[in-house]
Amino acid sequence: MSIPVVDFGSCSLDVDDISRVDLHELSTEFKNAFTQVGFVFLENTGITQEEVKSVMDASLRFFRQPDHLKQPFRRNTFPNCIVHGWLPLGSERVDIEKPEDIKEAFNMTSINPSIKWSSLEGFQESQTTFYYRCKELSLRILRVIAHSLDVDPEVFLSAHCHLDTDQNLTTLRSLYYPPVNSRLAKEGQLRCGQHSDYGSMTLLFQDSQGLQVRRRSGEFIMVPCIPGAVLVNIADMMQRWTSDRFVSAVHKVELPMADDSSTRQSLAFFLMPDDDAMISCVDGSNKYPPIRAGDYYAERLAHIYVDKDS
Template sequence: MTERLPIIDMEPLFDAADEAGRRRVADAIAQACEAHGFFYLVGHRIAPAAFAELEAQSRLFFALPVEAKAQIAMSRGGRAWRGWFPLGGELTSGRPDLKEGLYLGSELSPEHPRVRAGLPMHGPNLWPAELPGLKPTVLGYMDAATRAAGVLMEGVSLSLGLDARWFQRAYLAEPTVLFRIFHYPAGGEPDAWGVGEHTDYGLLTLLAQDRFGGLQVKTPGGWVEAPPVEGALVCNIGDMLERLTGGRFRSTPHRVRNVSGHDRLSFPLFFDPDFTARMQPLPVSGRADVDADRAERWDKASVHEFDGTYGDYLLGKVAKVFPQLVDAALG
């Protein structure tokens, strides 16, 4: 595992007048996404203090007694699909992951039109009464990361030869923003995976990880480590960006094994299409080889065969991750 993921400085994307700088970033994005769909991201304008406070509050949360965490269990989140799940409570390819976690998303009031309409995966988050600092810390970080993701999608648009606001107009009128806080305990069986091989579902994932590492990425040359880089996020593209680009950009399998001897935390933010947006290939998309894609993918299911809205795709996936919650959340 000697290959290293590229590091992209997205700072020029924040300046619409810097056409040359934005072009350089767009070219770097295209190269990374065509190669293996993963890269480190700096220049994202998320303050270091936001990371530090997020980690501190998260460690306090996972140190709470099980009884306290269970007060905000996902079974209490209903259709919003929010809350805590215990160790082994999430499945990848039908196998329990060696992690526990907290599911969060855009904070929507009961009066929001999509919540009133009963749209799955929309609604309020669940917060522990014992940690009043967790909510403002998480929501502040989510706001900063969402801003960075929106700007980064302008670079993705440019990298595909589209105007900078193309994705915003076509797919991001009301983006689906989901956030997870995962805790991978130290120890476990040698063949146990914190998260087994998988791909993400939507457009972009921005991942902050603590100093202990454990992320591995499947590249054409084999599995490579993606260790923490101070001040950097790890960015990867999801299934729907591969679908929209006709396979030009690849949704790359990745996995996690915690062998550091320490408890590990990770913080993925998923910046994805509007739940109601229909997933049609872009006007500049390639032509995917469905049979080859199916043969190569970890789950033997080609994203290029999907036809429907992003919500359709997302619900089909999460139903396999938490089958015990399907009736409560999707019924």
């Protein structure tokens, strides 16, 4: 099955209310996508391609600086939020059985005023503005997800009430995949190793193909690039929350072809429940025991960094 494309216009950031008929139709499409594939493309969300390009352009200017100019903003240099900041090339390995990923990233996880930002024109402003746009879109998507599961939206919304504070690890990640000579890569090395995401869900904006998603059959399929569309996928916490009703699909970013010297950029908004949120199965079952979200994150994040002091 390919990844479904759904029109989100009736619930976009440009509208105030959604009719019960539209909500029912969206919920049905969400249920089909998230139980069978785990991914869905949303069109007409209210977030424009121009907004995405603005953030990517500012991020690219940051990444193309010499490393010594990015070093002061490196991850783990901010005591109030160790996830926030720049990750150099090769500092992360999301598939712990494979070599380090060939990518560079900047995590915007904290809005704390004590956080230092690069003085690069437009960088902080574009990141912050886009974070809030993704936050609002995510909350709307959560409402539709709740309706598709026939549960009170507050079950999900109340567990995400500390977004943009140091009590929540929701992250806007700008990703840059530089040109790579595939012939010189280590055995098994990818631009981003195969993995599933950790939190509630992810919003992904990409400028080119490269991402592959694993079907339930085990086969990987190439994800198309649809300008203006947001790719949404269920993450591990939501799969646990829904007692495996919704699927958190494994995905990866392959190396380019041997003669392909192009770059790739993407923006990923990783929506996480609040650190202190207790996550229990929404169907009332005991398939998974309740778990504190922050404890779950700590366990998952402990294994991915190549340089523990980075």
